[in-house]
Amino acid sequence: MKQILPVSNPVTSYWLSQPHKYSNLRSTQDLPKECDIAILGSGMAGVTTAYHIFKQAETAPHIVLLEARQLCSGATARNGGHSKIKLSTLASQVPKLGSDGVDELQAFVQGVIANLKQVVEDEELDCELEIRRSFDVQLDNTELASLKEIFDKSRKAGHMWTKDVGFALPQFLEQVTSIRGAQSAESVPCASLWPYKFVTQLLERLLNVQTMTPVTLISVLPDGRNAITTPRGVLKAKNLVFATNAYTAGLLPQFKDVIVPVRGMATHIVPKVPVHPHLSHTYNITFRSGQSADYLNPRPDGSIVVGGGGPAFKSDRPSWFNNFDDSTRFSSEVEQYWEKYMQRNFLGWEDSQAEPELVWTGIMGATPDSWPHVGRVPGRENEWVLAGFNGGGMSFIPTVAKAIAKMVIEGSDFDDVKADFGMPDIFATSTERLREAFAETQ
Ligand SMILES: Cc1cc2nc3c(=O)[nH]c(=O)nc-3n(C[C@H](O)[C@H](O)[C@H](O)COP(=O)(O)OP(=O)(O)OC[C@H]3O[C@@H](n4cnc5c(N)ncnc54)[C@H](O)[C@@H]3O)c2cc1C
Structure with missing residues (x-):
C-alpha cells in the first residue's frame, strides 16, 4: 500500500466555499530550520493545540505548524459542523464503562461545548456558533x-x-x-458551527504556518530533538505534536490498522x-x-x-x-x-x-474501539498525539487540545493532566491499547 499521506487535489466542500486569506500561507519563504514545538496538521486538533499552548505558556514558544495541503483542508473542513454525543452512544457504553464512566464522558462532551463557546467569545470569532x-x-x-x-x-x-x-x-x-x-x-x-472559520480565524491570531508542506518522515536525533523531513527541507523541533488524524499511521507505523x-x-x-x-x-x-x-x-x-x-x-x-x-x-x-x-x-x-x-x-x-488516541506517543520521549477522532472530533477536540497543550508545556503524560480536564481514561494512548487494537483488526 502506498504511504498514507493527504492527496494533493481534494474535492471542495461547502465549508470551503469562503477560503481564508491565509489558506496558502507560508509565513516564511524557506522552511525554518529549528523550532521549539512543531505541530503537524492544521485541522481543529492542530490549531486549537497551538492556541492553548500560547494561552498556557509563560513565555511564547516558537511554534511551526506544518500542513500538507491548504490550511484546514482535512476532515474539519468536510464534516457536519456538529458537536454532540448521541444518547444511544452513551447508553451503549454503560456495560463497558459503568454509569460513573458514562457520567464522566457526557460531562466531558458538555464541557467541550462550553469550551468552544468560550474560545469563540474570547477571540471574537465569526463562525456561526449556535x-x-x-x-x-x-x-x-x-x-x-x-x-x-x-x-x-x-x-x-x-x-x-x-x-x-x-x-x-x-x-x-x-x-x-x-x-x-x-x-x-x-x-x-x-453546538453547531462553521468549523473551517473557527480554525482559520483562530490561526490568524497565532503563528508560523507552512502550508503545502507534507511531512514524509520523522526521526529522532541523538540530542532527543525530532527531525521532520519535508520536500522543502528538514525542520528540527524539540517537541512534536501529531494532529494528523486519519493520516497518523503514515508517520507513526505503530498506528497502522489502529487509526484507519x-x-x-x-x-x-x-x-x-x-x-x-x-x-x-x-x-x-x-x-x-x-x-x-x-x-x-x-x-x-x-x-x-x-x-x-x-x-x-x-x-x-x-x-x-x-x-x-x-x-x-x-x-x-x-x-x-x-x-x-x-x-x-x-x-x-x-x-x-x-x-x-x-x-x-x-x-x-x-479506531477499533471508536475512541481517540491522546497523550505521549508510546515509546517516544518528546512527541504527543491527538488523533483518531472517528466521526466525532468536534465533540472532543476543543478540550483534548487544551490537555495536550499542557502535556507539551510540562513534558507530562495523559495521567498527569486528565483530572484537570475531566478526560476519560478511554482516550489515553498506550502501548497496550495499540497492541489490543492491532490484534482486534487482524
Ligand atoms: C464527512 C464527514 C462528516 C463528519 N461529521 C462530523 C460531525 O458532524 N461532528 C463531529 O464531531 N465530527 C464529524 N466528523 C469528524 C471530524 O471532522 C473529525 O473528527 C475532525 O475534523 C478531526 O480533526 P483533526 O484536526 O484531528 O483532523 P483533520 O481536520 O483531518 O486535520 C488533519 C490535518 O493533518 C494534515 N496532515 C496529515 N498528515 C500530514 C502530513 N504527513 N504532513 C502534513 N500534514 C498532514 C491533513 O492535511 C489535515 O489538514 C466528520 C468527518 C467527515 C469526513
Missing part, C-alpha cells in the same frame, strides 16, 4: 426498549448523564421532530422556496436499527448540511474503508441518496424544491 439542542430520531425503534431500560436504571440511580435528555412524546413524534415516520426521538444538548482512514460523504442542501418555521434543532437520524446514522445541521440561512449516507455505499467496502482519497466523490448512484432528501423525510419540506447543491467526501480517522 448553542442548541439536537434530536436523535429513529424510524425503526426496535432498540428503544433496551435503550430505555439502561437509561431508566441510571436515571433512578441519579446518574448525571441522564439529566439533560428529553424523550419526545410518542403521540406527537412527527409534529415535534418534523420527521416523517419518526418512531422515537430523544433530544440532547449540542475512512472516507465519508456529506452534502449541502438548499431549498429554492424558503421553509418556515426554521429547523432549530440538529439531528441524528437512524433509518434502520444497526445502520449508521445521518447527521443533519440546519444552517442559520435555512440551508442544510447533512452527512452520512452510509446505507448507499457501505456494501462497497474499498470505496470507504482504508481509503484516504478525498480527491474524488462517490458515484452518482451513491449521491442519488441525497435527492429529495428533505422532501422525503421532513414534514413541511414537500414544496421546498430543496436540492443538494454540492456533495463532497472527507477522511475520518477510525
Whole structure:
C-alpha cells in the first residue's frame, strides 16, 4: 500500500466555499530550520493545540505548524459542523464503562461545548456558533426498549448523564421532530458551527504556518530533538505534536490498522422556496436499527448540511474503508441518496424544491474501539498525539487540545493532566491499547 499521506487535489466542500486569506500561507519563504514545538496538521486538533499552548505558556514558544495541503483542508473542513454525543452512544457504553464512566464522558462532551463557546467569545470569532439542542430520531425503534431500560436504571440511580435528555412524546413524534415516520426521538444538548472559520480565524491570531508542506518522515536525533523531513527541507523541533488524524499511521507505523482512514460523504442542501418555521434543532437520524446514522445541521440561512449516507455505499467496502482519497466523490448512484432528501423525510419540506447543491467526501480517522488516541506517543520521549477522532472530533477536540497543550508545556503524560480536564481514561494512548487494537483488526 502506498504511504498514507493527504492527496494533493481534494474535492471542495461547502465549508470551503469562503477560503481564508491565509489558506496558502507560508509565513516564511524557506522552511525554518529549528523550532521549539512543531505541530503537524492544521485541522481543529492542530490549531486549537497551538492556541492553548500560547494561552498556557509563560513565555511564547516558537511554534511551526506544518500542513500538507491548504490550511484546514482535512476532515474539519468536510464534516457536519456538529458537536454532540448521541444518547444511544452513551447508553451503549454503560456495560463497558459503568454509569460513573458514562457520567464522566457526557460531562466531558458538555464541557467541550462550553469550551468552544468560550474560545469563540474570547477571540471574537465569526463562525456561526449556535448553542442548541439536537434530536436523535429513529424510524425503526426496535432498540428503544433496551435503550430505555439502561437509561431508566441510571436515571433512578441519579446518574448525571441522564439529566439533560428529553424523550419526545410518542403521540406527537412527527409534529415535534418534523420527521416523517419518526418512531422515537430523544433530544440532547449540542453546538453547531462553521468549523473551517473557527480554525482559520483562530490561526490568524497565532503563528508560523507552512502550508503545502507534507511531512514524509520523522526521526529522532541523538540530542532527543525530532527531525521532520519535508520536500522543502528538514525542520528540527524539540517537541512534536501529531494532529494528523486519519493520516497518523503514515508517520507513526505503530498506528497502522489502529487509526484507519475512512472516507465519508456529506452534502449541502438548499431549498429554492424558503421553509418556515426554521429547523432549530440538529439531528441524528437512524433509518434502520444497526445502520449508521445521518447527521443533519440546519444552517442559520435555512440551508442544510447533512452527512452520512452510509446505507448507499457501505456494501462497497474499498470505496470507504482504508481509503484516504478525498480527491474524488462517490458515484452518482451513491449521491442519488441525497435527492429529495428533505422532501422525503421532513414534514413541511414537500414544496421546498430543496436540492443538494454540492456533495463532497472527507477522511475520518477510525479506531477499533471508536475512541481517540491522546497523550505521549508510546515509546517516544518528546512527541504527543491527538488523533483518531472517528466521526466525532468536534465533540472532543476543543478540550483534548487544551490537555495536550499542557502535556507539551510540562513534558507530562495523559495521567498527569486528565483530572484537570475531566478526560476519560478511554482516550489515553498506550502501548497496550495499540497492541489490543492491532490484534482486534487482524
Ligand atoms: C464527512 C464527514 C462528516 C463528519 N461529521 C462530523 C460531525 O458532524 N461532528 C463531529 O464531531 N465530527 C464529524 N466528523 C469528524 C471530524 O471532522 C473529525 O473528527 C475532525 O475534523 C478531526 O480533526 P483533526 O484536526 O484531528 O483532523 P483533520 O481536520 O483531518 O486535520 C488533519 C490535518 O493533518 C494534515 N496532515 C496529515 N498528515 C500530514 C502530513 N504527513 N504532513 C502534513 N500534514 C498532514 C491533513 O492535511 C489535515 O489538514 C466528520 C468527518 C467527515 C469526513
